[in-house]
Amino acid sequence: MENILFKKKRLKFTVLVIAAMTAIILLRLTLDQWQGYSKGMDSLQKDDNRAAIMYFDRTLNAHIPFSPIEKWAKDELINLAHKYETSKDYEQALLCYETVRTSRYLTRHFWIPDGDELPFLNDKIAGIKANLLVRDGIVKDYREGYDQQMAIMNKDYSPSVFWSLIVVFSFWIYISSVVVWIFRRKKVYIIISPVAFATWLFALYMA
């Protein structure tokens, strides 16, 4: 009974520490987002779109799931991109779209945040690049340039998320089982260790 209570207390303690650490990180990211967004809006008001793009980019890179500030910053960037596209300022429009797209890839975890918007962004980016390639005489027609760019952007060469997770978990199980064996010397850990190690190797190969 005492042992269970001790374990419960330890679990509670661990959860509390993790919660406190998460709160610290989220506080910092919220601060970054807020500063980035407010500076971005200030820059927009001063017609300094170049600085605004930079600040909104910072907001997006300080990703917090379901953050309204992040959504506002993304919307501002997309609006700017539309504006530039309409005025045929392709380089600036490209910068805005690419900024949003890259911020999504850089903040990926189990999945890519706002991943459903990637086809839209890819289409816009490929279209702009195709226009620029035609303008510079690099490709003969728009379609060729567009297809060429889409072929690059549509593929994702990242390792499998599932196998990457197995890699991480099996690695920690392997390390923990050896450490626990050193302290407790139970046979079960001698069995767990090689199994975890073999799983780790297999997952590494598969990822």
Next chain:
Amino acid sequence: MLIYRQLLIFLLSFAGFVFFLTPNINTGDGGELVTTSHYLGVAHPSGYPLYLLIAKMFIFLPFGNMAFKVTLMSAMASALILTLMYLLVERLTSCKWSALFTVTLLFQAYAFFTQSVIAKFYPLNLLLILLISIIWILHLNYFSEDSKTIRENSESSNRNVYLSAFILGIALANHHTALLIAGPLALVVCIEELTFYRRHFGAGGKCQIADEEKTENIILRRRLSGYARIIGASLLLLLSGFLINAYLLIRGGKNVFFNPSPIKDLDTLYAVLTRQAYGESGSITAASNAISGLDVYLDSLKHFISAMAMNFSIFSFVPFVIGCLYLFRKNLASFLFTFISLLLYGPFIISLTLGSSDISEIMYYMVLNQYFLPALVFFTLFAGIGFYQIRLWLERFNLPFLAKTLAVMLAFFPLVFLVQRAVDSNYRTNHVPYQYTKDTYTILPVNSMLITFGDNANYQGWYLKSAGRYREDICQITSAKQDTSLWTFQGCPKTVYGNIFSMLYSSKDFKRLIPIMLKDRFYGTQYIKQGSIYAAYMTSFPFSIAHMYLPKNLPIANTDLFNELTKSSLDNRQLKADKLINNSVCLSHMTDDLFTRQLCTGYLIHLANIASHFSNANDHKIGEIMELVIMDAQTGEPSVKMKIPVTENNIPYLELANQISEFNKWKIFYLRKKD
């Protein structure tokens, strides 16, 4: 209560590091490490599999960008180091103020602080070394003295040997400098055995604990037969930890999308593990040159003392010396372990890496700021113990109130230097590496090639392009230096770019690249240096913060006309580029990072080019001429020389260039005090 105090130390230091943490990518290896861990590739030698695996776990966190998440690992490791230091000193001295003094002293140390807020493997390396050290320092100070039975002592000792062997094995999958702790470790294990023998058999060899074990022969026999078992098990555990390096063989041998150090066979694995690519600095070569002349050791000691004084102030030497004496008298084995570790990670490493007394700024920054991080920990450990001894002396003079008041004040005093860290290591404000790299790609035309030179340009480029997938139309070719034609396609794999840049993959003949150069689509992050391999084929023109490369001997009839057209086209494109880049980042970063300041010189070249565009007669000349000389950071030679007539239209650009130049002239922490 100790656990709560430890928790408080951990959370407060973690919060401190997180506040100053780099918001995105930092200069140096960070970009490579983050990108490689995302793709589960192999980083530069020695591969760093342990770091990459833990970094991969951090990448799964659902907030922040990849670089920020991986940097959290440094913050967490450093917060754990401080917590463990608190635990260690409080256990050794039973004085919370001494423990707190140790923590605050280490927390504010420049090298420790800066490494805690950027993506680098040194805090993890230090944590593992500290774990091994703590196990043995506590064992030597407590268990050996308090243990009542031989079995109790033996079990604890064996467990510590096993644990140390396993941690050492793991640490070797992170950074090869961890191996140095094996020396002091072997020494304490020997001392431990000698102590055991002397304690239980006495000077005359008679067994002292007759009740527990029947005869001295039985004890000895068991002990001796136990050695083989202990050594065998320890080697097995060392290997179990070291086996994490199997990662290199599997991922390095696989056709991974992003893999800076591909491993084809056991030979290449050995080359990566022993860092053979670094020649003289490779692990084996450096180790074989370990025995140096006395002058080298004296120079190293001088650098070491200087670096300690810069990190902790000269006053910290007082508690340090007292701490050394105190531990020497209290527990010789513990003193030897800590002091030898300090010497190995301090002057010895400096003698291996720096060697001579004449050291460039880059070497100072690269070596003293990172390699000898464990020495800082051992230094503060002695200082913390010395602090305790000073307190004891004051109490002995019947000054308990003064002793306590002084202890409290001095324990918090090092935190005053955090003000300094807020202006020289505030990486939260450093957006230069990310922004500069992004700007470099932004200004290039679609379907361009970019040769990036050196670790900073290569690694930051990889992060943005391969992890962030920015401007995927651009092919990034990475090259170590201009004096070698060796380049790799890390940012431009054939699988992706084979259709667009087919001419690139068939051979490394520069002539094949001429058509793409003539279409203004070939760029580099450095100007073409005289005497380099590239100079035989190409010439460069500054283009904003990059350089446009053109063939040296143009295969066209009217070269003058071509040059004129190119210059005019470049001029117009520079103006367009000016609307895309953000040089303001070079006026707002509160860091003295050497490489950040080097990046900012790129913006100076851009501003100078724009200023020369507005230097014609119709721009209202005011009669002055500004001479701009930009020095090459590596060679110290002037890389760009320009004379720009000052006009009313270019004054804002020249003033901005001047501001950026002044802001980034700040010397790094170590050298600033020397000036």
